[in-house]
Amino acid sequence: MKNSDILRKQFLQHVGQTSPSPMMIPVERAEGVFFYTPEGKPYYDLVAGVSVNNVGHGNRAVVEAVKQQAERYMHVMVYGEMIERPQVEYATALAALLPDPLRSIYFVNSGAEAVEGALKLAKRYTGRSEMISMRRAYHGSTHGAMSMMGAPEGEEWKGAFRPLLPGTKAIEFNDFEALAQITEHTACVLCEPVQGEAGVRPPKEGYLQALRERCTKVGALLIFDEIQTGMGRTGEMFAATKYGITPDIMCLAKAFGGGMPLGGFVASNEVMSTLQHNPVLGHITTFGGHPVCCAAGLAALRYMLDNDVVANVERKGALYEALLADHPQVVEIRRSGLLLAVELGSSEKMFRMMELFAEQGIMSDWFLYCDTAFRISPPLIISDEQIRDSVRIIRGCLDMLV
Ligand SMILES: Cc1ncc(COP(=O)(O)O)c(C=O)c1O
Incomplete structure (x- = not known):
């Protein structure tokens, strides 16, 4: 058995689970707005550990x-x-x-x-x-x-x-x-x-x-x-x-x-x-x-x-909103600073987006009481260039929704 398969098996057997379908992405290291799998696949971390890593991973x-x-x-x-x-x-x-x-x-x-x-x-x-x-x-x-x-x-x-x-x-x-x-x-x-x-x-x-x-x-x-x-x-x-x-x-x-x-x-x-x-x-x-x-x-x-991090948060949140709002799959965007819910109006669409995101290297999530919208709450230090690049990937996934 491969090392990674052993780890997955041990994870399921010995790390107490409350979700029947955990994400199970193996994490090797994390830096800035990315984390990486042992194979080196990068993920844009648009959850920031649920609004935790505001100053970025490995600051x-x-x-x-x-x-x-x-x-x-x-x-x-x-x-x-x-x-x-x-x-x-x-x-x-x-x-x-x-x-x-x-x-x-x-x-x-x-x-x-x-x-x-x-x-x-x-x-x-x-x-x-x-x-x-x-x-x-x-x-x-x-x-x-x-x-x-x-x-x-x-x-x-x-x-x-x-x-x-x-x-x-x-x-x-x-x-x-x-x-x-x-x-x-x-x-x-x-x-x-x-x-x-x-x-x-x-x-x-x-x-x-x-x-x-x-x-x-x-x-x-x-x-x-x-x-x-x-x-x-x-x-x-x-x-x-x-x-x-x-x-x-x-x-x-x-x-x-x-x-x-x-x-x-x-x-x-x-x-x-x-x-x-x-x-x-x-x-x-x-x-x-x-x-x-x-x-x-x-x-x-x-x-x-x-580093004046907070002074740029509203502008960065508005940039995400502006770059995503016109996509035909987006019903509405609810936002406060860099905490965004991108509403798709259907949980089927939202869960399909999660699959596409996992393939394309985007870490997102939905909300406890709202599974029709996906979350964007990245580290606050995300750059404008990274916002544009992650939006390019997100829009590509949205294009694949039927
Ligand atoms: C608004 C709010 N309050 C409290 C909590 C609970 O925090 P913890 O998981 O550290 O107990 C959370 C966690 O998601 C939260 O979002």
């Missing part, structure tokens, strides 16, 4: 930061006890970029954990238990985050795992009237400022303002899940600043770790401090804010700032 600044920190120290003590320079420096750099009063960040390991921490913090701060989410939201796969997957569409994923958290309810994103359901009983509203897995749904004009006002009026905390939209993806460092809204809590992960596993929830010092008492140690993590991950995240952030 030298990030790799060097990881190496240096790994040499200095890795895990020392559970979260929050020691003064670890990478954590402190990263938290300080973020605080300078976030709107006031978001000054205090609690580091965790992943997006779902950031959401769990944020929900607990909202309950602890308000003393209330009702939690409201948006339909077609995705916040993670742990019990709490899954409880906030918007019904009824989320039912397919969460039905089998009930009972989940009590006191949760889902409203329609972008529905102004539904905001009346947020009341004095509500601890928090959890919302992606641009819905990602719903198939890229930006907010309607004035919606996030109205949501903010309603939460403030009834004393509910507004939590923005910026796990996918944060770190430059929508054309500003955070969607919150793009739309001029300051949430009470912001969740970060994915690109936040510069390619390493890192998450965080950010709040004001006043809100965050409630986790210190009644009970003490209101949230505990062993590995949260791992020094190597914080060093990587900080290096990625500095790289973005030093």
Whole structure:
């Protein structure tokens, strides 16, 4: 048996699977906007590990930061006890970029954990238990985050795992009237400022303002899940600043770790401090804010700032849109910065595109709640030339659709 066949067999036998049809592309190495198979076949990575690799694969600044920190120290003590320079420096750099009063960040390991921490913090701060989410939201796969997957569409994923958290309810994103359901009983509203897995749904004009006002009026905390939209993806460092809204809590992960596993929830010092008492140690993590991950995240952030990466995101996203929108197979393009859903209007067409993409060396994907559109969310450092070249391949695949 060939080496590659042995690896495929071992992958299926020993690496736990939740998909009956994993992509199974063997990865040898990755650089910039490409990854390569052992045979050297390049793939344009138009998913970026689901909005993770914003500064590109193998970014030298990030790799060097990881190496240096790994040499200095890795895990020392559970979260929050020691003064670890990478954590402190990263938290300080973020605080300078976030709107006031978001000054205090609690580091965790992943997006779902950031959401769990944020929900607990909202309950602890308000003393209330009702939690409201948006339909077609995705916040993670742990019990709490899954409880906030918007019904009824989320039912397919969460039905089998009930009972989940009590006191949760889902409203329609972008529905102004539904905001009346947020009341004095509500601890928090959890919302992606641009819905990602719903198939890229930006907010309607004035919606996030109205949501903010309603939460403030009834004393509910507004939590923005910026796990996918944060770190430059929508054309500003955070969607919150793009739309001029300051949430009470912001969740970060994915690109936040510069390619390493890192998450965080950010709040004001006043809100965050409630986790210190009644009970003490209101949230505990062993590995949260791992020094190597914080060093990587900080290096990625500095790289973005030093190279004006975010300033070009909107223009690059608009270029993709302009180069694809007139193709007769494209029904519509929904977009925020470099997060695009190219709507084909049919899941058959979308799945055929996935086959063609795999042949032609394009890595794309569909969305949890939308299998009629394919995703374009490349590393933010993609060049104009690479955008044009990848569009040439995409259009060639679109031409082959019947
Ligand atoms: C908006 C959003 N929130 C939370 C998560 C969960 O993050 P993680 O997979 O790191 O737990 C995701 C992951 O896709 C996401 O897109």
